[in-house]
Amino acid sequence: MVTAQRINPSILSADFVNLQAELEAIRTADLVHVDVMDNHFVPNLTMGPPIVERIQAVSPVPLDVHLMISDADRWAPGYAELGAYSVTFHAEAAADPVALARRIRDIGARAGIALKPGTDPEPYLELLPEFDQVLVMTVEPGFGGQSFMADMMPKLRRFADAKAKLGLDLWLQVDGGITVDTIGIAAEAGADTFVAGSAVYGGVPETRIAELRAAAATHAH
Ligand SMILES: O=C(CO)[C@@H](O)[C@H](O)COP(=O)(O)O
Numbered sequence: 058m059v060t061a062q063r064i065n066p067s068i069l070s071a072d073f074v075n076l077q078a079e080l081e082a083i084r085t086a087d088l089v090h091v092d093v094m095d096n097h098f099v100p101n102l103t104m105g106p107p108i109v110e111r112i113q114a115v116s117p118v119p120l121d122v123h124l125m126i127s128d129a130d131r132w133a134p135g136y137a138e139l140g141a142y143s144v145t146f147h148a149e150a151a152a153d154p155v156a157l158a159r160r161i162r163d164i165g166a167r168a169g170i171a172l173k174p175g176t177d178p179e180p181y182l183e184l185l186p187e188f189d190q191v192l193v194m195t196v197e198p199g200f201g202g203q204s205f206m207a208d209m210m211p212k213l214r215r216f217a218d219a220k221a222k223l224g225l226d227l228w229l230q231v232d233g234g235i236t237v238d239t240i241g242i243a244a245e246a247g248a249d250t251f252v253a254g255s256a257v258y259g260g261v262p263e264t265r266i267a268e269l270r271a272a273a274a275t276h277a278h
């Protein structure tokens with residue numbers, strides 16, 4: 058069986074003044090990746106619940122919310138409540154990642170855990186049944202348009218191995234520097250869900266999404 062692959066454009070690279078049109082432009086995507094930043098966990102500031110709620114209301118594709126915020130335990134459940142399809146918080150920002158994932162799942166969203174490049178995956182491997190997706194950051198979180206960190210591939214493989222060993226239906230997501238040139242490297246290492254901001258919005262989004270899909274498919278497991 059070939060693993061399903063997902064392309065999730067990040068609206069961080071979209072024109073925020075024309076967000077509704079930018080959301081329409083990616084209707085062939087699987088999910089829309091929404092980067093929430095608080096200028097505390099990362100040195101950048103984007104949006105909070107009121108704007109994400111409006112995006113949820115008008116988006117033709119479901120929301121994949123990536124929280125780059127401190128005190129995730131306090132804020133993450135609200136994004137599940139407003140209807141996000143998945144809510145991913147950072148391991149480094151949650152006091153109790155398992156309890157938080159359970160709250161997100163109880164509300165009805167998929168629960169994701171994200172790891173910054175410097176974060177060791179080992180403590181999280183045995184917790185994987187508590188999550189629906191793992192996000193391996195392939196740039197330092199905070200900004201779009203950075204270069205893909207190929208040295209994160211051993212971490213991705215570590216999660217892919219643990220997923221296989223435990224027989225889990227877990228999505229492995231990569232975020233940062235994904236292009237037609239790097240997506241195959243990530244797919245090869247076990248990723249099945251690909252976030253791309255500048256690569257999608259830097260051209261005609263529908264064409265870019267199709268190109269990314271084709272490039273990823275040649276490396277599907
Ligand atoms: O979470 C982040 C950045 O912190 C990402 O989702 C970026 O928005 C991806 O942008 P590109 O690297 O694809 O341009």
Ligand SMILES: [Fe+2]
Nearest residue numbers: 092123232252
């Ligand atoms: Fe992101």
